Amino acid sequence: MTPLLQVEQLGKHYRLPRESLWRPAPVVQALHDVSFTLQAGQSLGIVGESGSGKSTLARLVMALERPTAGRVLMNGQDLHVLSPQALREARAGFQMVFQDPYGSLDPRQRVGRIVAEPLVSADPQRVNETLDAVGLRASDADKYPHEFSGGQRQRIAIARALITRPQLIVADEPLSALDVSVQAQVLNLMQDLQQQFGIAYLFISHDLAVVDHLCGEVAVMQAGRIVEAGPTDRVLRAPVHACTRALLDAVPAHAVIPAKAGMTLESSP
Amino acid sequence: MTELLAVSGLRVRLNTARGTAEALRGVSFTLARGETLGLVGESGCGKSMTALALMGLLPLGAQTGGSIRFQGRELVGLDDAVMCGLRGDRIGMVFQEPMTALNPLHTIGRQIAEPLRQHREMGAQAARAEALRLLDRVHMPQAAQRLDAYPHQLSGGQRQRVMIAAALACGPDLLIADEPTTALDMTIQREILDLIAELVTDSGMALLLISHNLDVMAQRVQRLLVMYGGTVVEDGPTERVFERRAHPYTRGLLGARPRLGAGRGLRLPTIPGRVLELADLPAGCPFADRCEWVVDACRQSPPPAMPVGPAHEARCIRLDAVT
Numbered sequence: 290m291t292p293l294l295q296v297e298q299l300g301k302h303y304r305l306p307r308e309s310l311w312r313p314a315p316v317v318q319a320l321h322d323v324s325f326t327l328q329a330g331q332s333l334g335i336v337g338e339s340g341s342g343k344s345t346l347a348r349l350v351m352a353l354e355r356p357t358a359g360r361v362l363m364n365g366q367d368l369h370v371l372s373p374q375a376l377r378e379a380r381a382g383f384q385m386v387f388q389d390p391y392g393s394l395d396p397r398q399r400v401g402r403i404v405a406e407p408l409v410s411a412d413p414q415r416v417n418e419t420l421d422a423v424g425l426r427a428s429d430a431d432k433y434p435h436e437f438s439g440g441q442r443q444r445i446a447i448a449r450a451l452i453t454r455p456q457l458i459v460a461d462e463p464l465s466a467l468d469v470s471v472q473a474q475v476l477n478l479m480q481d482l483q484q485q486f487g488i489a490y491l492f493i494s495h496d497l498a499v500v501d502h503l504c505g506e507v508a509v510m511q512a513g514r515i516v517e518a519g520p521t522d523r524v525l526r527a528p529v530h531a532c533t534r535a536l537l538d539a540v541p542a543h544a545v546i547p548a549k550a551g552m553t554l555e556s557s558p
Numbered sequence: 559m560t561e562l563l564a565v566s567g568l569r570v571r572l573n574t575a576r577g578t579a580e581a582l583r584g585v586s587f588t589l590a591r592g593e594t595l596g597l598v599g600e601s602g603c604g605k606s607m608t609a610l611a612l613m614g615l616l617p618l619g620a621q622t623g624g625s626i627r628f629q630g631r632e633l634v635g636l637d638d639a640v641m642c643g644l645r646g647d648r649i650g651m652v653f654q655e656p657m658t659a660l661n662p663l664h665t666i667g668r669q670i671a672e673p674l675r676q677h678r679e680m681g682a683q684a685a686r687a688e689a690l691r692l693l694d695r696v697h698m699p700q701a702a703q704r705l706d707a708y709p710h711q712l713s714g715g716q717r718q719r720v721m722i723a724a725a726l727a728c729g730p731d732l733l734i735a736d737e738p739t740t741a742l743d744m745t746i747q748r749e750i751l752d753l754i755a756e757l758v759t760d761s762g763m764a765l766l767l768i769s770h771n772l773d774v775m776a777q778r779v780q781r782l783l784v785m786y787g788g789t790v791v792e793d794g795p796t797e798r799v800f801e802r803r804a805h806p807y808t809r810g811l812l813g814a815r816p817r818l819g820a821g822r823g824l825r826l827p828t829i830p831g832r833v834l835e836l837a838d839l840p841a842g843c844p845f846a847d848r849c850e851w852v853v854d855a856c857r858q859s860p861p862p863a864m865p866v867g868p869a870h871e872a873r874c875i876r877l878d879a880v881t
Contacts (some may be wrong), residue, residue, distance in 0.1 A: 338746075391585075439601070439830075468833065470810060482825060485624045497744075497818055501819065501822070502820065502822060502826070540773075540774040541777060544776075546818065
């Protein structure tokens with residue numbers, strides 16, 4: 290079976306401004322040889338510190354930037370060789386939710402228009418259905434973003450991603466700007482939508498507890514490379530790479546449920 | 559232990575577009591030298607407002623009631639010039655976003671030296687030497703070279719170290735840290751919290767740590783105040799608050815956090831409804847509309863502080879039912 294998303298040896302470097310006329314411009318290798326696959330309806334968590342390349346990866350998967358090496362295949366189709374027209378059509382299949390629900394919604398547009406934006410033609414019925422799916426009211430379509438709280442705005446952003454009925458949603462730190470009790474509501478919503486519509490998530494986060502909660506697979510990034518990847522239960526219970534251990538060490542003890550006897554992953558004799 | 563700070567019945571009224579709002583509705587707590595106290599709660603609960611009131615930095619037109627006694631001196635209604643003498647001298651402050659709190663046009667050496675020049679009337683040379691010592695103290699790598707760096711040349715964690723160095727310059731008796739690590743990475747977060755803990759232990763100053771993050775609080779403060787709707791709804795030793803979760807809001811807040819190893823795909827318990835706007839606060843318990851244990855009496859008048867255990871109380875009249 291063709292995986293929904295296949296990332297092959299993806300690389301991206303950025304050229305910085307020249308520091309001197311006599312030397313070549315310095316180059317930052319933001320991503321280096323990143324490969325993974327994501328099956329339809331599954332969730333992959335990408336964790337790592339800031340600057341590890343998580344958001345660059347998201348932008349390449351969303352075809353917002355071109356990679357300098359490697360390929361991104363969506364249902365077997367290389368996104369970065371598509372014509373602009375074909376890419377525009379393909380975009381219905383993958384959508385994005387951003388971190389900041391205050392910065393990612395146009396304050397001058399009504400919610401109905403924001404949510405309908407990815408559609409080719411306006412479809413009020415579909416807008417209502419989508420608002421309903423994320424727990425907002427149909428009457429909310431006539432309001433402006435400032436009339437909503439942070440959690441509700443993130444619901445609007447999710448509705449906008451959902452309206453094209455995508456197979457994949459790339460979510461870049463979708464919870465970190467939200468209050469604790471609201472995080473739980475949005476996390477539950479994302480889970481419900483996955484069950485209901487079979488959406489796959491590429492979930493970028495620095496919060497291991499949230500990733501553990503939502504994602505069956507996880508990839509740990511450091512300095513533009515994936516240093517450890519695999520089933521979340523294995524990677525987070527029996528980490529191999531020092532970077533994974535450092536991330537786990539940073540989780541406060543209170544936020545960890547100790548593994549019960551018999552549930553550890555140590556190999557049985 | 560000698561009492562350093564005693565806040566009692568602190569009220570703050572703000573003028574908003576929707577009329578006056580009671581941002582704080584009677585906040586009381588005490589803090590002794592060397593003690594660490596945490597204020598936790600969600601946006602709009604009044605935790606930052608409490609910090610601003612302590613520092614005399616409330617927005618224009620705010621009306622303050624109640625009392626804040628710091629080293630025996632009443633701060634409510636204190637003249638601004640006198641308050642300026644305390645701020646940055648006896649009371650150090652660290653804010654959430656070091657990039658906005660630091661001046662981008664001045665070197666960090668100059669910014670760390672500023673409170674020394676202001677309060678200690680130190681000469682430029684002496685202040686610079688002291689700034690270098692402080693940078694070393696906050697474990698800034700290559701402190702001597704960094705003294706003449708500008709804020710944009712540093713990483714987020716390093717900028718926060720600069721903020722802490724400036725807050726420590728005059729050896730304050732109280733350090734107020736408002737979300738000091740929220741803008742930082744998990745691993746850097748821990749380094750900065752370790753640094754603050756180390757400095758508090760070494761200098762014997764008191765710490766008021768403000769965060770929305772319960773996980774941060776768990777290991778960092780001796781006593782925890784949980785705030786909601788401008789009131790302290792639970793107040794007790796941190797471990798006891800985490801264990802007992804006496805107030806329904808504390809219970810909801812702690813339950814809503816996903817925990818590592820809790821199992822995949824389970825629904826997280828959530829608190830129904832949403833955080834109240836301060837202008838809409840009801841006459842009774844501010845949490846009543848979101849509480850599953852609510853009874854009519856809850857909506858009549860603000861609930862009094864009920865004892866839960868030693869030095870532990872919660873503002874809920876249904877403590878017996880909340881289990």
